[in-house]
Amino acid sequence: MKVAKGKGPVRKERKEVVLKPVEDSKVGKRKAALKASKSSNKKAKNVKPAKKDPNKPKRPPSAFFVFLEEFRKVYKQEHPNIKAVSAVGKAGGEKWKSLTVSEKAPYEAKAAKRKQDYEKLMTAYNKKQDSDEDDDDDDEEESERSKSEVHDDDEGESGEEEEDDEDDD
DNA sequence: GAAGTGATTGTTACC
């Protein structure tokens, strides 16, 4: 992915042009952490350098991210000229805070399902990892097997998700 | 052309 890889000094100016700096303390903290980790060559990389696995299931989106997916579409329609992801994220964050618990409920439900899928994928992934350690030669076979299992599960869940998505509406 | 950046919140995973 392209998340916080930590390359070199690229950016900054554009951000200031697109939108103003945020004064949210949490944001500052988050950004400070990101910048710190990036500028310091990624602490996590030092902690767990070998954890980068392309086969590893990606994290499930939180309720906020599920909401953000829909919010982006609406935001694009209302603000076709604003394409900065930072602006969408910021607006989405404010909107999210303004939502009531009941309004957040459907997004949390979706996130919960995504999480279940993720746990299944992680279980299969961990099994694969375990088998890899046990026998490296069969890792491809195990991989295919795991994928098949996961795929089946995923399909089933996906179908439910689709239905639930409409239900939520 | 490839790759990183920003902005958001929530959750995960690691120490």
Next chain:
DNA sequence: GGTAACAATCACTTC
């Protein structure tokens, strides 16, 4: 328990 990383998105910037 605390904290940092990461999940999506995409125009833009830099090398």
